[in-house]
Amino acid sequence: MLAILSAVLFFVSFLINAADISTNDTFTSTNVMLLGLTALALHVAGIGSGWSWRRR
Template sequence: MLAIAAAVLFFIAFLINAADIATNDVFASTNLMLVGLGLLALHVAGIGNGWAARGRRR
């Protein structure tokens, strides 16, 4: 789920950068890219994966 959110943020950052849209400092393409990288790092670390295999017993 975090990887999907990161992909959406990367796409929005790309659109802002490609269209040369003037935004305020909070929604700058670099800031969105850094938030996307943070979400991608959390996804790779295993946080927010959703289903967990722990607790399954036969």
């Protein structure tokens, strides 16, 4: 789930950068890209991956 979120954030970041959209200081393409990297790192770490490891 977080991998899909990070892909969407990367795409939004690309659109902001490619279209040269003027945004405020909080919603820049770099900040959106860093949010995507954070979501991707959490996914790689196993958080939000959808797997439930239970012991019997």
